[in-house]
Amino acid sequence: MSVTAIVPDYARRIEPRDPVENFHGNMLVYVHWEDHLSFCSAVAFPLPPAIPFGAFVSEVVAPAYAAHPEAASIDWSAVVWMIDGATKVPDMEASLAANGMKHKTLVRFWTPGLSGWKGTAS
Amino acid sequence: MAPKKLGLKQRYAHMTRGLDWETTYQPMDAVFPYDTFEGIKIKDWSAWEDPFRLTMDSYWKFQAEKERKLYAVLDAFAQNNGQTGVSDGRYINVVKLFLTGVSPLEYQAHRGFAFTGRHLRGAGPRIACQMQSLDELRHLQTQIHTISHYNKFFDGIGEFPHMHDRVWYLSVPKSFFDDARAAGPFEFMIAIGFAFEYLLTNLLFVPFMSGAAYNGDMSTVTFGFSAQSDESRHMTLGIEVIKFLLEQHPDNLPIVQKWVDKWFWRGFRVLGLVAMMMDYMLPKKVMSWKEAWEIYFTEAGGSLFQDLERYGLKVPKYADVATEAAEHISHQNWAVFYQYSHAAAFHTWMPDKEHLDWLSEKYPNTFDKYYRPRWEMWAEMEKEGKRFYNPSLPQLCQVCQIPMAYTEPGDPTKIAFRCTEVAGETYHFCSDGCKDIFDAEPEKYIQSWLPVHQIFQGNCGGATVPDVLNWYRMNVGADNMDYVGSPDDRLWSEWHAAKTREAV
Ligand SMILES: [Fe+2]
Ligand SMILES: [Fe+2]
Ligand SMILES: [Zn+2]
Numbered sequence: 001m002s003v004t005a006i007v008p009d010y011a012r013r014i015e016p017r018d019p020v021e022n023f024h025g026n027m028l029v030y031v032h033w034e035d036h037l038s039f040c041s042a043v044a045f046p047l048p049p050a051i052p053f054g055a056f057v058s059e060v061v062a063p064a065y066a067a068h069p070e071a072a073s074i075d076w077s078a079v080v081w082m083i084d085g086a087t088k089v090p091d092m093e094a095s096l097a098a099n100g101m102k103h104k105t106l107v108r109f110w111t112p113g114l115s116g117w118k119g120t121a122s
Numbered sequence: 123m124a125p126k127k128l129g130l131k132q133r134y135a136h137m138t139r140g141l142d143w144e145t146t147y148q149p150m151d152a153v154f155p156y157d158t159f160e161g162i163k164i165k166d167w168s169a170w171e172d173p174f175r176l177t178m179d180s181y182w183k184f185q186a187e188k189e190r191k192l193y194a195v196l197d198a199f200a201q202n203n204g205q206t207g208v209s210d211g212r213y214i215n216v217v218k219l220f221l222t223g224v225s226p227l228e229y230q231a232h233r234g235f236a237f238t239g240r241h242l243r244g245a246g247p248r249i250a251c252q253m254q255s256l257d258e259l260r261h262l263q264t265q266i267h268t269i270s271h272y273n274k275f276f277d278g279i280g281e282f283p284h285m286h287d288r289v290w291y292l293s294v295p296k297s298f299f300d301d302a303r304a305a306g307p308f309e310f311m312i313a314i315g316f317a318f319e320y321l322l323t324n325l326l327f328v329p330f331m332s333g334a335a336y337n338g339d340m341s342t343v344t345f346g347f348s349a350q351s352d353e354s355r356h357m358t359l360g361i362e363v364i365k366f367l368l369e370q371h372p373d374n375l376p377i378v379q380k381w382v383d384k385w386f387w388r389g390f391r392v393l394g395l396v397a398m399m400m401d402y403m404l405p406k407k408v409m410s411w412k413e414a415w416e417i418y419f420t421e422a423g424g425s426l427f428q429d430l431e432r433y434g435l436k437v438p439k440y441a442d443v444a445t446e447a448a449e450h451i452s453h454q455n456w457a458v459f460y461q462y463s464h465a466a467a468f469h470t471w472m473p474d475k476e477h478l479d480w481l482s483e484k485y486p487n488t489f490d491k492y493y494r495p496r497w498e499m500w501a502e503m504e505k506e507g508k509r510f511y512n513p514s515l516p517q518l519c520q521v522c523q524i525p526m527a528y529t530e531p532g533d534p535t536k537i538a539f540r541c542t543e544v545a546g547e548t549y550h551f552c553s554d555g556c557k558d559i560f561d562a563e564p565e566k567y568i569q570s571w572l573p574v575h576q577i578f579q580g581n582c583g584g585a586t587v588p589d590v591l592n593w594y595r596m597n598v599g600a601d602n603m604d605y606v607g608s609p610d611d612r613l614w615s616e617w618h619a620a621k622t623r624e625a626v
Contacts (some may be wrong), residue, residue, distance in 0.1 A: 041527040
């Protein structure tokens with residue numbers, strides 16, 4: 001469907017506000033730790049597409065969740081990753097882009113054995 | 123012979139429709155260019171039933187009388203230091219939320235109704251809209267005047283218009299009205315006149331006004347009363363407009379249904395702020411959000427839609443989802459503000475044991491299982507000196523602009539993720555309701571000004587949180603963070619101590 005507008009060429013008069021070019025060489029990546037809803041929602045980061053997935057895990061993801069009481073128990077090698085809806089085993093040496101991530105990709109991850117504070121998904 | 127006095131009805135007819143004319147220098151379509159492109163078909167504008175037969179001169183008289191009463195109460199409130207008599211210093215944060223989040227919407231409503239009051243072709247609805255436009259401007263003014271008294275003592279109030287245009291959570295109510303005002307005049311009337319002022323209004327104003335009454339805020343109660351007769355006119359206009367559109371042409375039904383679905387969902391999302399206010403922010407509770415939803419939506423809305431059934435109009439899509447979510451949204455929203463307290467212009471606090479027990483009682487199906495543990499975990503962290511903050515910025519819904527904190531219907535342990543691709547770019551949504559709105563008019567919502575994305579693009583004063591807060595004009599250390607230990611808290615404790623000394 002398309003917009004109801006008073007001008008016939010509405011679509012040509014407008015611009016999307018968040019194309020990747022607006023982010024100064026970065027792309028947006030959203031991350032969510034499943035079963036840990038004390039982090040109220042997925043969180044957003046502007047990241048260079050060229051950084052290795054391993055660095056993304058250690059420099060971005062791990063610090064973002066460090067405040068959680070279960071954070072210290074995460075076994076990062078056992079984490080189950082889902083990138084834009086598909087379960088994947090990411091190549092830690094390869095870049096985000098090479099792992100199939102693009103602007104506004106959503107990365108969800110599960111930590112087997114850890115399901116939130118006292119098992120309550122918090 | 124003495125000139126004959128006109129009867130009320132005749133006077134009304136002369137002073138309203140009697141002043142209207144069919145234009146001849148310019149075609150009517152050029153004079154009223156906005157009332158056809160939405161596809162709404164009006165066969166006979168004169169069939170409009172004027173919901174309130176009020177002429178401008180009596181309108182001024184009524185309003186002036188109400189103003190006199192209101193300002194007398196406000197003066198007395200100030201003279202008697204009424205601000206020291208509210209239930210608790212925490213209560214003022216409800217007032218802050220109202221002034222920053224709701225009052226600017228009164229202004230937006232004023233602008234929107236001024237637009238429809240100019241651009242609808244029928245004189246009857248045009249005049250009703252013009253009066254509502256003036257009402258809304260008056261509401262903004264009276265609210266500013268009422269709350270300016272609190273501004274002398276409490277933080278987070280003084281920069282409300284600046285903040286409304288910039289602060290991340292205020293983009294939620296702002297974008298709601300921007301969306302309505304960027305639509306055509308008929309959609310605006312269904313969005314604001316019907317969905318907001320008729321269907322959902324009791325879930326906004328009743329909680330704030332009875333919350334004020336329960337918590338000793340007589341000044342807010344008084345502006346509420348002063349707006350009440352206006353609001354009943356607004357409700358009448360809202361119901362009249364939907365009936366008028368549905369009676370005029372059968373082709374209008376699918377268009378109106380689409381708008382009702384959309385604006386119910388958008389309104390429901392904005393009302394999440396009220397849910398949180400009722401369940402978490404009122405020191406003396408009125409009722410739970412869930413109870414309010416049952417009374418004002420499930421029951422009242424149910425009989426409204428039964429009444430509208432004869433036009434073929436159905437209960438809004440996803441009403442069942444909203445009803446299920448009534449168990450969750452207040453807890454999920456307060457959790458958002460608790461963890462982003464450093465970036466909010468009002469104070470947050472940890473609910474105490476008595477408060478948690480009240481929530482357990484009001485939400486027996488869900489609170490103990492899902493939300494109580496979350497508060498207990500954070501309370502424990504607070505005790506250890508590790509008060510929990512979320513160090514990252516949240517992912518936002520492209521449509522409602524709220525952090526994507528809402529869970530799957532039926533599973534409060536899973537965040538609901540929805541997305542769509544347009545021209546190779548992904549857009550994310552909190553719900554099927556928001557996704558449907560986007561998919562119907564993607565050209566509109568790909569332009570959304572999402573606060574988090576704007577920060578990352580460098581458009582919000584800088585790259586660090588303090589830069590952004592400065593750009594918000596947030597007075598860091600006073601406006602934001604927890605209530606306990608805030609300047610508000612210190613002031614309140616001093617007043618309290620002085621009162622105790624006087625009593626001894
Ligand atoms: Fe109003
Ligand atoms: Fe109103
Ligand atoms: Zn949404």
